[in-house]
Amino acid sequence: MTELARKVCMLGDFGVGKTSLVSRFVRNTFSDKYLTTVGVKVDSKHVALPDARTVKLVVWDIAGKSALDALNLNYLRGATGLMLVADGTREASLRATLNLLMQARDVLDDPAVVLVVNKLDLVERWQVAPATIAELRRTLPVVETSAQSGDGVEAAFAELARKLAA
Amino acid sequence: MNGFPASVERYLERVLIERARPLLLTFDGPWQLRAMVGDAARFGFDAAAPDVVVERLQDLFLGLPTGQMQDFPFVELAGGGNAHVHLVPDGELFHVLLLDAGEEHERTRAQQQLGNEAELASLEKSRALARLKEIRSELERQRAGLEEAHALKNALIATLSHDFRTPLTSIFGYLHLLERRAGGDAAEIDALHAIRRNATYLFALAENLLEYGRSEAGAPNERAASLINAERLDAPRLGADLDAMFRPLAQDKGIEFHLEPIVAPPAEALFDEVKLRQVLINLLSNAVRYTHHGEVRARIAWREQHLELEVRDTGIGISPEYRERVFKAFNRGAQSGSRGAGLGLSIVKRLVEQMHGTLDLESTPGAGSCFRVRVPALERPGANLPAAPAGDYENVRRAAPSAVVVDDDPDIAGLLEVLLADLGCRVRAFDDANAAIEHVRAEPPDVLLIDVELPGLSGNAAVYRLRSQGYKGRIVTLSATATDDARRAAIAAGADHYLTKPLNIEQFLRTMRATIA
Incomplete structure (x- = not known):
């Protein structure tokens, strides 16, 4: 039986926690230290689907930027899923993420998308209002996550895997 | 081809290969590895486990055709290596070429890290400024x-x-x-x-x-603007009042009360009797309150151009650590078993300072305390009162001096009428400034007593208006506001004297006798 595998790209402004989310998802680790990503990091993990199948998510953790240049667009090629990541403590990062989605849709054919609003552990400092997230949920699956504690991380990737396998 | 000499081309090839340390993997069909040339370990691959190598490379090109040139710079591979990854089609075959990007990756990351951290710090700074x-x-x-x-x-x-x-x-x-x-x-x-x-x-x-x-x-x-009333001190009367107030209280507690023979100041030495009385009452109240056996002793004496007040007791005393605290307001904890608001000594200190005096405390816990106050005589006020402006009024001195009283409080007006009548004055009383002004213009009195805080036209405004119209009689202003500012305002309006309520009757009578003399 052919293995189901999908390329997923992590998109978001720098410092929103994309690499931390992947580390938590793939290796269940977390580091407080901020280490910028250059280019792309590729990891993979099998995710069990509700129907007992599994899907291998090949996760491309692309260096964070508020807008995609030609290099980043090149990384997107072949992807069928996007994990959009915003930092709840920086409302501007949410706008940047939505901008990245619009750019990505120019090069990808109807990708599966999940929006993650990260840093739930710092919720007291969040600038993103609950009403904003409620509004976004009308068009996108949105999961509040904390890469630090792991809250919502599995659920976010599981949701994306489910959409990719559908 | 490129015009370079063959020797240079060979040199370049050697240098680039040395620096790029390429790993070349050649595949045919659906990812069937045919050959692997180069240092696989540098890129985190185990040459002895080609299946794993193939799987990782397959992941990289997932969803992409192998028949097209592909180029992914700066790829951090799952095994930890950093490479620029290229896929090169070659007929039925294709090659995957990995070029070492380790050093370039670290250099780029260091620069990018600095830039990103600076931007994050700037965001934090903006946020902190907004919070500030x-x-x-x-x-x-x-x-x-x-x-x-x-x-x-x-x-x-x-x-x-x-x-x-x-x-x-x-x-x-x-x-x-x-x-x-x-x-x-x-x-x-x-x-x-x-x-x-x-x-x-x-x-x-x-x-x-x-x-x-x-x-x-x-x-x-x-x-410090609380008004100082300089007046002649009736020291014996003050002593008698204190004796009458505190002797019964001391007797009730079973302690003795001694008021030493008073050495009165000379008549020309003026003091604020109300403030002195307040100082002594506060000191004696405390002394009697905190003395449970023995005695309370008070002394009022004129000595070395100063009035000395001393209150000594054999009470509970004050510990050294509380000496400063007892002069602060609401210090109820400073003396054990204390009652009351804890204001007394703080007020004493303040009043003594207002009178430019000094306050000393000696105390031994369990043996008693002694408070000593020294205040200098005050300067006589009103030495440079403004002269009444000239006008058309002719003050006619009659056998019985005439007086007009203006006060909206009928009790005060009635009291002033009685006191002035006792001094032999003919008195008219008004509760309204305008009516009084009309009367004064028609029948200028020898003296006008007017309250400042009148409804409608204020006492000061009425005085100003009368002076501006030429009234030359004496004017005494009464007010419940005991501040220098209030006194200055009344004098500036044209009053000759400024007395504060509650009236010190003796002072009032002295002032009025001098005024109508």
């Missing part, structure tokens, strides 16, 4: 609220001040009349003394609170 602005706005709001509360408190204190003093003027005034007219009935005299003693005590307590309120109400320079 919020805090500042909040503080401004709170300050405005406090200022409003402060203004309300000041207004309350001003109102209380007036409301305390006005009825006390009536009490003391009518008490004076009753004492003058009392017969020889000892019980009646005792009753009147009791009323005076307690009214005086009440007055002192009220003054304590008002003094405290004044001290809290304004800026430091305003706090």
